[in-house]
Amino acid sequence: MTTATAIFPNPLRWALGLWRDQKHRGTIIQIMALVALLLFIGIIIRNTAINLQALGLEIGYDFLTEPANYDINQHLIDYNSLSSHLRATAVGVINTALVSVCGIILATVIGLFAGILRLSKNWLVNRIMYAYVEFGRNVPVLLQILLFHALIIHTLPHPRASLSPMDGVFLSNRGFYVPQPVLEPAAWAILAALVIAAALAWWFAGHAKRVQENTGRHYPVFTINAALIIGLPLLAFFLAGRPIGLDFPQLKGFNYQGGMVLRPEFTALWFALSFYAGAYIAELVRAGILAINRGQTEAAYSLGLKPNWTMRLVILPQAMRVMVPPLISQYLGLIKDSSLAIVIGYMDIVATIGGISLNQTGRALECMSITLFIYLSISLGVSTVMNWYNRRVSLVER
Amino acid sequence: MSAQEKSMSVSDEMMIEMNGVHKWYGQFHVLKNINLTVKRGERIVICGPSGSGKSTLIRCINRLEEHQQGEIIVEGTELTGNLKHIEQIRREVGMVFQHFNLFPHLTVMENCTLAPIWVRHMPKQEAEEVAMNYLRQVQIPEQAEKFPGQLSGGQQQRAAIARSLCMRPKVMLFDEPTSALDPEMIKEVLDIMIELARDGMTMICVTHEMGFAKTVANRVIFMDDGEIIEQNEPEEFFANPKNERTQLFLSQILQH
Numbered sequence: 226m227t228t229a230t231a232i233f234p235n236p237l238r239w240a241l242g243l244w245r246d247q248k249h250r251g252t253i254i255q256i257m258a259l260v261a262l263l264l265f266i267g268i269i270i271r272n273t274a275i276n277l278q279a280l281g282l283e284i285g286y287d288f289l290t291e292p293a294n295y296d297i298n299q300h301l302i303d304y305n306s307l308s309s310h311l312r313a314t315a316v317g318v319i320n321t322a323l324v325s326v327c328g329i330i331l332a333t334v335i336g337l338f339a340g341i342l343r344l345s346k347n348w349l350v351n352r353i354m355y356a357y358v359e360f361g362r363n364v365p366v367l368l369q370i371l372l373f374h375a376l377i378i379h380t381l382p383h384p385r386a387s388l389s390p391m392d393g394v395f396l397s398n399r400g401f402y403v404p405q406p407v408l409e410p411a412a413w414a415i416l417a418a419l420v421i422a423a424a425l426a427w428w429f430a431g432h433a434k435r436v437q438e439n440t441g442r443h444y445p446v447f448t449i450n451a452a453l454i455i456g457l458p459l460l461a462f463f464l465a466g467r468p469i470g471l472d473f474p475q476l477k478g479f480n481y482q483g484g485m486v487l488r489p490e491f492t493a494l495w496f497a498l499s500f501y502a503g504a505y506i507a508e509l510v511r512a513g514i515l516a517i518n519r520g521q522t523e524a525a526y527s528l529g530l531k532p533n534w535t536m537r538l539v540i541l542p543q544a545m546r547v548m549v550p551p552l553i554s555q556y557l558g559l560i561k562d563s564s565l566a567i568v569i570g571y572m573d574i575v576a577t578i579g580g581i582s583l584n585q586t587g588r589a590l591e592c593m594s595i596t597l598f599i600y601l602s603i604s605l606g607v608s609t610v611m612n613w614y615n616r617r618v619s620l621v622e623r
Numbered sequence: 624m625s626a627q628e629k630s631m632s633v634s635d636e637m638m639i640e641m642n643g644v645h646k647w648y649g650q651f652h653v654l655k656n657i658n659l660t661v662k663r664g665e666r667i668v669i670c671g672p673s674g675s676g677k678s679t680l681i682r683c684i685n686r687l688e689e690h691q692q693g694e695i696i697v698e699g700t701e702l703t704g705n706l707k708h709i710e711q712i713r714r715e716v717g718m719v720f721q722h723f724n725l726f727p728h729l730t731v732m733e734n735c736t737l738a739p740i741w742v743r744h745m746p747k748q749e750a751e752e753v754a755m756n757y758l759r760q761v762q763i764p765e766q767a768e769k770f771p772g773q774l775s776g777g778q779q780q781r782a783a784i785a786r787s788l789c790m791r792p793k794v795m796l797f798d799e800p801t802s803a804l805d806p807e808m809i810k811e812v813l814d815i816m817i818e819l820a821r822d823g824m825t826m827i828c829v830t831h832e833m834g835f836a837k838t839v840a841n842r843v844i845f846m847d848d849g850e851i852i853e854q855n856e857p858e859e860f861f862a863n864p865k866n867e868r869t870q871l872f873l874s875q876i877l878q879h
Binding site (some may be wrong): 377437438439441442443495518520521523524525526527528529530531538539542543561620 | 684687710713714716717718720722724726727728737738740741742743744745746747748749783786788789839
């Protein structure tokens with residue numbers, strides 16, 4: 226100690242003391258990191274500003290209200306080439322959201338089945354699921370999108386020779402055409418019936434719980450409620466004189482008119498993303514179930530619980546807890562992978578505002594910032610919801 | 624418990640009958656020609672070196688393991704592939720595991736009421752009252768609303784015993800219930816088991832707690848290499864073991 230005192234003057238010793246203190250060192254490192262980060266961001270902003278000035282450009286979002294001057298083949302809201310870039314962006318966001326939501330649902334269903342079947346003792350089923358999982362995980366998603374697109378475009382016939390598995394359903398390389406329901410005024414009765422059925426189902430679930438608590442009787446709540454929710458609107462449909470008509474697609478010229486269509490771009494992207502993410506989710510499901518100790522099943526069995534109840538009451542609630550955090554990543558991954566849509570011409574955010582709008586207006590910085598902002602908002606939204614769910618199902622430890 | 628006290632609760636009614644039971648794990652012959660009868664109210668302790676098939680034997684009684692030869696009859700119902708019979712037997716046979724196997728996502732109370740509500744169709748309120756009674760009996764009523772992860776090992780095992788008792792089983796199987804516990808917690812679990820024995824519960828315990836065996840057992844069974852080598856009343860069993868292997872085993876575990 227005496228030598229240290231001799232070598233360092235007082236203030237330096239004080240600083241050295243702070244640095245050697247575990248708590249203070251942490252704070253000092255954080256402050257240094259923050260300053261470095263702010264400096265870095267500052268330099269980038271300054272650089273960009275100087276470069277833009279040198280090119281004679283300025284940042285502005287006015288262009289958004291100008292006409293986009295391009296067509297989008299799939300738009301769920303009104304859109305034509307005279308609509309603004311802002312509207313084109315909205316169409317892109319809706320298309321991204323549509324394929325993401327559909328993809329997440331289908332991928333979850335595929336993953337759940339494949340994951341459970343992957344645990345099957347049946348050799349054939351087990352091997353088929355194994356092959357699927359390995360193919361889905363090991364082929365780049367871009368190739369899978371191109372593959373599904375090629376399958377639809379090249380293996381399905383042209384519209385005039387289209388396959389028709391059912392009346393009014395036509396499969397061709399221009400898309401899948403199905404009849405579109407047309408609502409007549411009396412259709413409100415069906416909607417009302419649906420609302421009433423939902424309310425009844427909700428009441429019945431509560432009632433069944435009270436009955437159980439008072440008498441111990443179990444009702445098959447799920448079956449009865451499912452019958453209610455399907456049956457009541459169906460009854461209303463016939464009582465109100467079938468107020469829903471169907472608009473059948475008809476071949477006119479080179480393609481079908483009327484009805485609803487799933488475009489090949491959408492279908493290919495949807496299937497490819499679901500197929501790809503489903504393989505990963507299958508592994509999550511398998512891992513989730515395997516992570517639950519065999520003792521849990523044995524304890525449930527030894528209490529007399531049936532296998533399906535054991536799965537529902539004991540295994541799945543615990544497996545969910547293991548599965549949710551990686552599942553969030555899978556969902557986010559699927560949403561971001563949907564940006565590959567552009568390779569087959571599906572008009573998502575990247576294709577609209579981040580692609581054609583950008584090329585036509587030359588507003589690279591603005592378009593990219595908007596695209597980035599939208600993806601960030603969607604992803605943060607999804608993770609907020611999933612994290613909330615995760616907290617709800619997480620375990621209480623000591 | 625005195626010898627008289629011990630024999631008092633035993634009736635002539637047959638609870639479990641195992642005749643010529645064999646079991647193989649692949650090529651490995653785990654159970655070899657097991658013959659065992661257990662009467663209502665009887666308390667049996669099974670001991671033996673590890674890998675001798677003790678756990679497998681009691682796990683066959685509620686079909687957590689399947690036997691391949693011979694017959695097992697529990698309360699007049701034979702255990703076969705018949706799922707109805709398996710469920711019926713499992714309702715009447717409670718089991719306590721070495722590692723407790725409490726359901727970590729449910730509170731202690733929910734652990735106790737799950738099976739009575741779903742299997743016995745008991746009203747929730749009644750199930751909770753029953754559960755509270757048993758939690759009081761195992762002396763952890765104040766832990767009812769906690770999750771298993773918040774309890775000590777001894778408390779968890781007592782909760783697991785209460786969970787089993789809530790189904791009001793006719794037989795209780797204990798699979799090394801104290802082996803995963805710290806020494807000071809072993810006693811609190813054994814005390815509960817002794818009390819259970821006093822109440823006349825039919826019990827089969829796989830355990831190395833020889834003090835417990837002397838106190839409550841009507842019969843001690845020694846297993847080695849998948850066979851029942853010797854069985855006798857505890858006094859006789861510990862004082863005059865007949866078989867060489869029993870003598871060797873006892874000398875090893877009673878050394879300290």
